[in-house]
Amino acid sequence: MSHGSGERTISVEGLARVEGEGSLRVEVHDGVVGEVALEIFEPPRYFEAMLVGRNFTEAPDITSRICGICPVAYQMSACAAMEAACEVVVDERIRALRRLLYCGEWIQSHALHVYLLHAPDFLGCADAVELAERDQGAVERGLDLKRTGNLVMEIVGGRAVHPVNVRVGGFYRAPSPEAVSALAEPLFRARDQALATVEWVAGFDFPDVEADYRFVALREQDRYAIDSGRAVSSDGHDLSPAELSALVVEEHVERSTALHARLGGVDQYLTGPLARYSLNSAMLPPLAAEAAAGAGLGPVCKNPFRSIVVRAVELVFACDEALSLVENYEPPNPPAATVVPRAAIGSGATEAPRGLLFHTYEIDDAGTIRTARIVPPTSQNQLTIESDLRQVAQESLDLGDDELQWRCEQAVRNHDPCISCAAHFLDVTVESS
Amino acid sequence: MTGGGANPPSGSLVGSRPLRVVIASLGNEYRRDDGAGQVVAAAVAEQVSGVNHLGPQVDPLDLLGRWDGADLAIVVDATRGQGSPGAVRVVDLIDSTESPGATSTHGISLSGVLRLARVVGRAPARVVVVGIEGQDFGKGPGLSPAVNAALAAAVCKVVELIEEARKCA
16 A cells, blocks of 8 residues: 555555456545556456357356356356257256256355355454454354355265266256255255354444445346346346347456446446345245344345345355255256257356356357357456445545555455456555655 | 275274375366366376375365365475476475465465364364476466476375375374
8 A cells, every 4th residue: 555645555466376366456646536446357258269169068067167166157157058049948857956056056155255255354354264263163164054065066066166967958967866865964054054144244343335236136036046037137127148148248448357347338237146135135035034134134235245144145045945955856857958059149147156147159050159258247246346446445544554455355355256266365465655 | 086996005004094195186277287286186096096086176175174084185286486397396284374365355275274274173184285387377278298298207206195104104
């Protein structure tokens, strides 16, 4: 952080091990926040090029490698897009198994973020190790939750990271009823742990900040959307995945390798837990709805710092939903629908843990991919994260340098951005002049 | 995943049970030499019986819960800036003090995961990192010639580590 006469600069330099980099810069001139820049390297860009010329059946496996935290999201959006292109509708048993796999990913991803990445911010801990030293039970609970999520992914997806059982049309193999039934006990425990998580995070102190977000999330008629639905927005959009793909315009910004997405090329927007909850809280099943009410959440949440509470509520939902799917499991037979390629364009959208993820592919009659477009949540959220940063910084200028920097970093973490998949650290430097 | 056969060789008991050895790799096979760890770990699991192969890991945090109770955990990874391309380096993580990534938005480093595992009592007795110095971390699959040529040496080094641990057990 540097100070001149009336000037402060918060600079967070990103370093990535191999995969990519991100950095954060906020400039303050005479008590007014000026330029705010969150710069992100986005691996989906080269994956799009890599997909061209490959067979349509390869898209789920290749795109799952974009992210080690949410590979299922990439697989599910790829499958949805290819099935839309080929005009295939999978049966309910396959849909249910996909939803169970997706719940596993939500559980492991949300547990990771809530307990190990975000909670230390609120408790004055430098990191998860310090949190574990202070409250081992809490961290143990988070790790146990994450393990249960991984277990679901192993049983349904074949392994916890980059599942190998997903294919266009469904699965290579349906897990046995016995294997799926064995998930019930850990999921019961996880559901209780998720409820305890809501109580825990609801007790944190939150900055009194609200933002005027334009929310975008998937919505289904009869349930909280994860793996399908139409994209709705808080200002009235109601779009199919293809319509969403057509409406979202990404622009390249010279200072960054990331693309910035806008609705209609104009409006910035936010996807992710806050958007999902605020647009679909009425669709939450009773247990999760009661947990949300008990935590003091209204039907809409516009305080980005409370996103940790929303994630905890979604943990309850995901555990509860997974339990229901386990109890009603019937192996799909066959485990996958037959998908015959045709020359067409298809779009698919699903809800990754950190937000809406949509893919659009053009394939030919032989099933060869001609064009690929992958729009991850962080690309869609980047402009809004920068707006958050500007607002949070402006309202926090009375803080000391370290606290202000901490608050700005926290404002980024509120949205759990994928700085770069498999880029595991972001080093912070403070510059003074 | 379990590689090789199920029964470890004799002389590798800890008390009355076999020495528990796990092997994992870190890295991304779509970033050229960053995928070296996966090749080495898979080869070791094929050659050495009784080794629990955890497979490729993208997030070191996923080792938590999977390496619990191990007497020896070997993590194979590509390195950068640690010597000439293909150089194999062994680092015993006896006293890891690295921050687990206080500012991370998305994960925790291997050293941080080890520290966390120790706090919650889930760390392996010993964690060794075997690093292979990479040359090309560009986009796409496939190893550089220098790293490809070093794979056999890296596999030998890991096998030696396991055999030594079993002799000492």
